[in-house]
Amino acid sequence: MHDPAAIPVMIIDDEPHLRITAGQTLELAGYTPEPYASAEEALEQLPPDFPGVVVSDIRMPGMDGMALLREVRLRDPDLPVILITGHGDISTAVEAMREGAWDFLEKPFAGERLVEVVRRGIEKRRLSLENRALKAELEAQQSAPGPRLVGRTPAIQRLASMVQRISQVDADVLLFGETGAGKDLVARAIHERSPRAGHPFVAINCGAVPESTIESELFGHEKGAFTGAVERRIGKFEHASGGTVFLDEIESMPLSLQVKLLRVLQERSVERLGANVPIPLDIRVIAATKVDLKAAAEAGQFREDLYYRLNVVTLPIPPLRERREDIPLLFQHFAVVAANRSGLEAPPLDAAGISALLAHDWPGNVRELRNLAERYVLLGSAFGYRLDALLEGAESEAGELALPQQVELFEKSLIDQALARHRGRVSEVSEQLGLPRKTLYDKLRKYGLKAEDYRQSAEP
Template structure:
């Protein structure tokens, strides 16, 4: 559904039609009403447009409408059309929070410019609202799942939609930095278990002589140094989710006990003979090929097949280049809000550098680069440029690279121009038909950018 840019209220049908036609020529989608009460029924706090209304209307007048809109969301801009005798009242409306007023008869160019400025302010207010919400989430330990536009990430997201509300154990496979931790947290936080603990443990970071106690807990006196009882990670995650990262690093002897926990959903603390029932979802993650490791005897085959009921393969960033620029933009916005800095949009050359880079550190590397860009400016991209001059070419065909670059450029332009075809044509220097043909080729719809939603992927 196309977002409405201007919600126009006037009891004069001729004026409604004239203004609607004028705004449509400027690609401003407009919805008209002959009374304020009908318009108020559809207004919501997430309304992305501007309210334009006549001051004199039957029933609810412009001043009363302003007050009602502010009750819904005070950041929705309200512009009032006034006659010469209404100037004093219009000034009062400004003092009460109206965005502006325009006097009849008005200049069309002046009205359009005012509406576009108001729209820009509204979009900025909504973007800041989203950023604040994201910052609250990102303040918690670990990254969070972001949207993805590439076919591979869309498949991952589609799988997750079908799995989050089940209790099925999941095996995540992907390179370092690809986002396994983020997906694990997303699964937990969007499931019915979100009110309980999410417990993460890196199996490769805990000394082998301590990992069994970490996972299963121990009773006082179970071994030298065990002075008091300790609750293990599994028990602490009861009714929630436990995330076992770098599972390939788990000692073979401990894999036997993990298999038993998976099958019986019970755990015994070290030094105890009492079984404790568990209601826990297990998400395991690996950067290795567990099947190959099990064939070489480096990982228990029975544990691999027990975990491999549902496996999600997370693609590396170099295989979903369509997501690179949107992800960078998202991380830069987050960093700008966190550090109180301005995030300067990338130019075409800088976007090209991002697309050429192989990103061996995947999303983690991209996020760090975006933060450095916010803090240091364009110099933060110099290392990428230097590497691009000496790195071997990526194993992609020239056609694929050109398509990925073209799609990213058009997507970036549509985002910057908030879905305006006219502005996007001017920014890219393309004819209207050419732009539409390329948008169709790459599956891009201007409506998704007019909605101003922040959809990023890992």
């Protein structure tokens, strides 16, 4: 929770007694009142990303409340403006709401009513600013070449470093990871960071293409090569010339076809069905599997020679449960993507939400987390934005971790979230978490967190 005392509330009114009365009421409620006698004076002091709300009378000499509302909305349409109207002036209140006012107060109003309207406006402002920060981070990520591997854990940082190195070497790659771990994203990241980025990326799910057509899909065919071949077809390998072929679920490829794939990899050429002329290929092949191909080869379920040909460079992709500290960051990333796509807001995580995310075992890995984030954005309001309800009572296996480990993981995640939210400003993190600065610094050392890393990540 944010400390109300750190949140300013602009009070704009040409009547001194109203500024004083409203200011005292808000101060007693824990907010920091900022009184101004005119709209012009207040606008001069209004900073970008003002964290509070604006409360203004409508009837004022010079710039009135409606003109102030329009100017504020031009500067920041997400900043809540609460207007004070005269008794019975319903038409003005309706006009104010139509112009985009957050709410209005009718004179005379009770102090409790003022505090409640301000409280709701500040909560709305907090959500808007946090969502804005997430969007800015997402845009920064998208400006980098290729898909970004989101995460701060050593496992994902090692993977990102290996992806960057391998992308510059024109070698075939084998990706190994559980279903939903992100093998397709890693394959695209390698392609987009490589010199082949301007050429096709052709993805083929070997387990989804019928065995009767997969050979034609991969290698193509000539007209009349078989019944139904009424015209020439360019295969996936040939179409990918200059680019990358991604063979997902390579373990599902029929053994008979594995022989031909081995020949393609060795000779870098392909023959269409019904033709005898080899077509040279300029491609990189990235294969992905969720099973141990060496064990499958030993069991006679996969060709051993093809396994060794693919195993030049192998990248293991860690499952989500082995990098739990990345889960809240990944969830927010996917929520912002979903919010941008749907035009909705992505409410930031609270402590209960982070706890629910860390407690789940994620058998579906990153794919399951992304689906949950999309449900959170689209359906979350119906469940009160409770992630435990959205998880539909899925049984947690986080009990495999000892209680002290679970507590430390949760604590580290909360500190990580606060550092990211406040761009590494330790004083603000200390205030938000209610920790003395020395205690916070001790915990930063304990968890290997550095405030300067979060300040650097916020730079353009």
